[in-house]
Amino acid sequence: MKILVCISKAPDTTTKISFVNNNTEFNNDKVTWIINPYDEWYALVRALELKEANGGTVTIISVGGTDYEAILRKAFAIGADDGVRIDANPTDAYFVANQIATYAKTQGYDLVLCGKETIDYNSSQVGGMIAALMDLPYISLATKLDVAGNEATVECEIEGGKEICSVKLPAVISCQKGMAEARIPNMKGIMAARTKPLQVLPAAASEVLTEIVKYELPAEKTGCKFISPDNVEELVRLLHEEAKVI
Amino acid sequence: MSVLVFAESTNGKFKKSTLEAVSYGKQVATLLGTDCIALADGALEANELASLGKVGASKVVTVKHDNLAHFDAKAYSYVITEAANKTNSDVIIFSYNVSGKAVAPIVAAKLQAGLVAGAIALPDTSNGFVIKKGTHSGKAFAYYNIKTAKKVIGLTPNSFPLQTIDATASVETLDINIPAEQFSVTVKETVKTTGDILLTDAELVVSAGRGMKGPENWGMIEEMAKILGAATACSRPVADIHWRPHGEHVGQTGLTIRPNLYIAIGISGAIQHLAGVNQSKTIVVINTDKEAPFFKAADYGIIGDAFEVVPKLNEAFRKYKANSH
Numbered sequence: 001m002k003i004l005v006c007i008s009k010a011p012d013t014t015t016k017i018s019f020v021n022n023n024t025e026f027n028n029d030k031v032t033w034i035i036n037p038y039d040e041w042y043a044l045v046r047a048l049e050l051k052e053a054n055g056g057t058v059t060i061i062s063v064g065g066t067d068y069e070a071i072l073r074k075a076f077a078i079g080a081d082d083g084v085r086i087d088a089n090p091t092d093a094y095f096v097a098n099q100i101a102t103y104a105k106t107q108g109y110d111l112v113l114c115g116k117e118t119i120d121y122n123s124s125q126v127g128g129m130i131a132a133l134m135d136l137p138y139i140s141l142a143t144k145l146d147v148a149g150n151e152a153t154v155e156c157e158i159e160g161g162k163e164i165c166s167v168k169l170p171a172v173i174s175c176q177k178g179m180a181e182a183r184i185p186n187m188k189g190i191m192a193a194r195t196k197p198l199q200v201l202p203a204a205a206s207e208v209l210t211e212i213v214k215y216e217l218p219a220e221k222t223g224c225k226f227i228s229p230d231n232v233e234e235l236v237r238l239l240h241e242e243a244k245v246i
Numbered sequence: 247m248s249v250l251v252f253a254e255s256t257n258g259k260f261k262k263s264t265l266e267a268v269s270y271g272k273q274v275a276t277l278l279g280t281d282c283i284a285l286a287d288g289a290l291e292a293n294e295l296a297s298l299g300k301v302g303a304s305k306v307v308t309v310k311h312d313n314l315a316h317f318d319a320k321a322y323s324y325v326i327t328e329a330a331n332k333t334n335s336d337v338i339i340f341s342y343n344v345s346g347k348a349v350a351p352i353v354a355a356k357l358q359a360g361l362v363a364g365a366i367a368l369p370d371t372s373n374g375f376v377i378k379k380g381t382h383s384g385k386a387f388a389y390y391n392i393k394t395a396k397k398v399i400g401l402t403p404n405s406f407p408l409q410t411i412d413a414t415a416s417v418e419t420l421d422i423n424i425p426a427e428q429f430s431v432t433v434k435e436t437v438k439t440t441g442d443i444l445l446t447d448a449e450l451v452v453s454a455g456r457g458m459k460g461p462e463n464w465g466m467i468e469e470m471a472k473i474l475g476a477a478t479a480c481s482r483p484v485a486d487i488h489w490r491p492h493g494e495h496v497g498q499t500g501l502t503i504r505p506n507l508y509i510a511i512g513i514s515g516a517i518q519h520l521a522g523v524n525q526s527k528t529i530v531v532i533n534t535d536k537e538a539p540f541f542k543a544a545d546y547g548i549i550g551d552a553f554e555v556v557p558k559l560n561e562a563f564r565k566y567k568a569n570s571h
């Protein structure tokens with residue numbers, strides 16, 4: 001079984017977010033970059049488990065510049081077999097999806113896995129776009145994934161519940177909590193990561209459909225109003241009269 | 247040129263998030279000087295379909311097919327793309343809820359239309375077509391410009407107030423042939439995991455964490471939710487140790503919600519928890535520890551023991567409710 005896992009990089013969750021250049025660019029200063037957690041803990045680890053159970057290969061793919069190499073090596077250390085980096089700045093989801101789809105189309109993958117969303121842009125869109133561009137079935141927000149023969153059984157989130165369904169492979173699936181448990185790379189993995197093949201390819205010609213023109217930070221909370229535990233009626237009054245939420 | 251809104255329904259009724267999307271669509275249509283059309287399941291009753299006029303749809307187009315009863319992202323996106331072409335729609339709007347996240351990106355890619363995934367405001371058309379959306383797990387916003395003629399917008403649930411008018415929509419059947427190969431998913435089972443009020447739709451949410459000590463103490467939390475007509479939520483550890491169902495878990499690894507009111511009881515307010523709730527309009531925190539980080543994100547706080555405060559607060563809410571009718 002051939003599995004492709006889409007890996008994006010994201011600022012560590014505890015990063016203090018700020019912007020530069022008149023709020024038009026993200027401030028990279030002092031940011032620790034990690035593999036986007038959904039891509040690492042769920043998509044990549046589940047792909048490795050499926051490979052361990054069924055045989056096959058796990059290839060990782062990123063659309064990004066040289067600044068992606070460190071996280072790709074980490075994904076190798078966790079266990080991916082080989083990787084592809086499409087050398088381009090990933091600013092637009094359609095552009096990213098198009099790069100991945102263009103590469104994947106000719107490679108005969110049984111599964112293309114991606115994360116639920118990137119934790120910086122929270123868009124949840126690249127996976128669906130890849131599926132559209134490859135004309136493959138798409139299951140989003142999967143919490144469990146099993147494969148038997150050429151069919152996958154998937155449990156995924158639906159509004160207010162979950163659904164268990166099956167889909168013929170190849171398919172594109174976005175992964176979230178429930179899929180697998182995080183793995184910590186061991187020494188052997190880290191040593192092996194250095195020599196695993198990483199192919200760097202130029203970007204294919206593609207449209208860019210959206211652009212970010214400006215960023216903004218949320219208004220600071222004006223501070224918490226404290227209410228005495230002996231005067232809870234006051235809280236009810238404030239919620240009604242001041243916050244107007246009840 | 248018109249604006250098309252995907253109007254999703256469950257159990258014969260439109261969802262609240264759908265009504266928001268139609269209401270939003272109407273205002274986008276007004277901005278562009280055109281009409282708002284909704285696309286709905288042809289199996290719905292006529293008066294339910296026409297009711298979308300109240301939130302601004304001038305016309306409802308319907309598609310009927312037995313296999314559409316089960317959600318299938320590929321088949322749905324086929325239908326929506328066809329409907330967009332048939333109705334000559336250049337702007338297609340979804341609620342960016344669970345199904346919107348599955349379908350909107352496919353429709354956008356098929357139409358080569360720029361997508362704003364998680365819009366929280368109307369487009370600004372003074373210089374391009376610029377829409378605000380939340381980024382960095384609630385810690386920032388970005389303004390996206392859609393550069394293509396065709397545009398897809400995924401609207402974040404609970405981010406846009408409903409505007410109702412006194413009108414009914416006309417209903418028209420669309421004839422769309424769905425090729426068999428568009429159906430790719432076989433649904434085996436669906437399981438409901440939340441209470442009557444859908445957490446992602448809820449305007450009021452009562453949430454509790456490890457400070458509650460054990461699952462047997464959730465009676466007072468559920469009682470508060472009941473008095474207020476709120477949904478219940480919880481922190482991750484509480485779901486992980488099976489005190490509460492997983493469908494209630496909010497935060498970075500759980501659901502993201504943005505209710506009008508979020509009451510957090512016995513939750514410390516770790517950054518991963520805040521990521522799922524910090525876009526709530528008003529946050530109330532009840533915690534014994536005055537240093538709990540949640541107070542920094544709160545609008546109102548009570549430093550106190552949940553086991554004393556919550557029963558008193560329930561009494562006060564009950565009194566308020568009794569007097570407000």
Ligand SMILES: Cc1cc2nc3c(=O)[nH]c(=O)nc-3n(C[C@H](O)[C@H](O)[C@H](O)COP(=O)(O)OP(=O)(O)OC[C@H]3O[C@@H](n4cnc5c(N)ncnc54)[C@H](O)[C@@H]3O)c2cc1C
Nearest residue numbers: 455456457481482497498499512513514516518519534552
């Ligand atoms: C990668 C990652 C992802 C994560 N994702 C999530 C997520 O999605 N959602 C999430 O919630 N967490 C998530 N977490 C966990 C998060 O970091 C916190 O550990 C968790 O939110 C803490 O839950 P809690 O506040 O219920 O428990 P605790 O941290 O144990 O806090 C309990 C709170 O209750 C208060 N308390 C105790 N007794 C009382 C009482 N009688 N009355 C009132 N207050 C009382 C205490 O003062 C304390 O503040 C994640 C962690 C990691 C590392």
Ligand SMILES: Nc1ncnc2c1ncn2[C@@H]1O[C@H](COP(=O)(O)O)[C@@H](O)[C@H]1O
Nearest residue numbers: 006063090114115117118123124125126
């Ligand atoms: N630059 C990228 N390179 C590779 N995969 C990506 C990239 N950006 C996003 N993805 C994948 O698409 C998923 C959803 O991302 P997004 O649509 O940006 O929220 C991520 O979890 C990744 O698996």
